[in-house]
Each structure stands twice: as C-alpha cells, then as structure tokens.
Amino acid sequence: MKILVVSDTHGRDENFEQAVMQEAPFDMLIHCGDVEGREIFIEALTECPCHIVSGNNDFFSDLPREEIVEAGNNRIFVTHGHYYGVSMDITGVIDEAKDRGCNAVFFGHTHKPLLETIDGVLALNPGSLTYPRQRGRRPSYAIVNLDQTGHLTAELKHL
Template identity: 65%
Template sequence: MKVLIVSDTHGRDENLELAVNREAPFDMLVHCGDVEGREFYIEALADCPCSIVSGNNDFFSDLPREDVIDIEGNKVLVTHGHYYGVSMEFDQLVEAAREKGCNAVFFGHIHVPVLEEEDGVLLVNPGSLAFPRQRGRRPSYAVLETDEKGGMHVEIRYL
C-alpha cells in the first residue's frame, strides 16, 4: 500500500498538484490540516480514499479534529498537532497516540518535516508544501509504503 502524506497547504494547490502527479498512483492521501477550504478539491485531485483533518487555520470547517485510520493493520492517529503542543515537544502527541492504541501518528502544524520514533510510536510530519520552515525551506511531503508484513516504511520527499 502506498500513502501520500501532506500538510499545511494553506489553500495553495500548485505544489500539492506537483506532489500528487509525481507520486501517482497511490492508495490513500492523508492531509494533516490547514487546507483552508480546499478539502473537496483535494479529494477530487487525489481520486482515492482521503483522511483530512482540520488545522488551526481551518476556520468554520466541518473537518474532524483528528482521525484514526488503519494502514495494513497499523493504527494511525491523524491530527494537525496544535492541540498537543507540537511546537514545543512531542510528548503529549505520543501519549495521545498510545492512549488510542496507535503505533503511529501523522501531524502537521510546525511546517518542518519530522520522521522519528518515540516510545514505540512512529512520528511523521510531512512538513509544508506551501510555507516550509526548515533549513533550505524546500516544500516537502511524505510517502509511506507498506511491505508484505504490514511494516511501514516512510520517506520525506522534497520538491
């Protein structure tokens, strides 16, 4: 299974379109928030099952605050992260994932790519396709692929 993970597009679709076209075909798209009203466009663009959560800039949105999805037997918490203090540390986020029985969490908000494991929880932040904040400020996203045993292999990719 191949999953495209994006975040913080802030209503700017050009780099999202580039990432979708570069990575197609994929089986699922996960957006970790701050779509700014573009959720229907994103779902149509992806043309596959999507999990899209609300971010701190998704005012008046009907999107869920978070989602728990299954990826080949892996339970994954999808959230924007701002309710869990991710700008400072990931402890609350890891605790929330563990409480929900998740072995991975996909999040956004900080506009910086993160790929690490903490207390048995895989943390994935794809960075931002619109306003990257890491050194070099290259727009980024993540691609997850599962192996035959359901193992998750994630890579941060840059435009």
C-alpha cells in the same frame, strides 16, 4: 500500499498538484490539516480514499479534529498537532497516540518535516508544501509504504 502524506497546504494548490503528479499512483492520501477550504479539490484531484483533518487555520470547517486511520494492522493517529503543543515538544502527541492504541502519529502545524520513532510510535510530520520553515525552506511531503507483512516505512521528500 502507498500513502501520500501532506500538511499545511493553506489553500494553495500548485505544489500539492506537483506532489500528486510526482507520486501517482498511490492508494491513500492523508492531509494533516490547514487545507483552508480546499478539501473538495484535494479529494477530486487524488481520486483515492482521503483522510483530512482540520488545522488551526481551517475556520468554520466540518473536517474532523483528528482521526484514527487503519492501514493493514497499523493504527495511525492523524491530527494537526496544535492541540498537543507540537511546536514545543511532541511528547504529548506521542502519548495520545499510545493512549489510543496507535503505533503511528501523523501531524503537521510546525511546517518542519520530522520522521522518528519514539517509544515504539512512528512520528511523522511531512512539513509544508506551501510555507516550509525548516533550513533551506524546501516544500516537503512524505510517502508511507505498507509492505505485505503490514510493516510501515516512511520517507520524507522535497519538491
């Protein structure tokens, strides 16, 4: 199974469309928030199961604040991250994932890509496709693969 993970597209579709075209086909899309009203477009473009959570800029949205996605024998906690202070420290979001019995957490908000395993939890922030903030400011996203044994591997990618 191949999962495209994105965040912080902020209603701008050009780089998102490019990432979708580069990575197709994939089996699932996870968007970690700040879609700014573009969820119907995102779902139509990807033509696969989509899990989209609301971010701090998704005003008046009906999107869930967070979600647990099951992929194989993995439980993935998906959140934007702003309720857990991820701009300062990711300990809170890691603890929340563990408390919910999840072995992975996908989040956004900082616009900076991150991939590391902490206390047995795979922490993934795909960065932003629209307003990257890391050194070099290259739009980024992630690809997560689930092998036959159910093991998750992730890779950060740039446009």
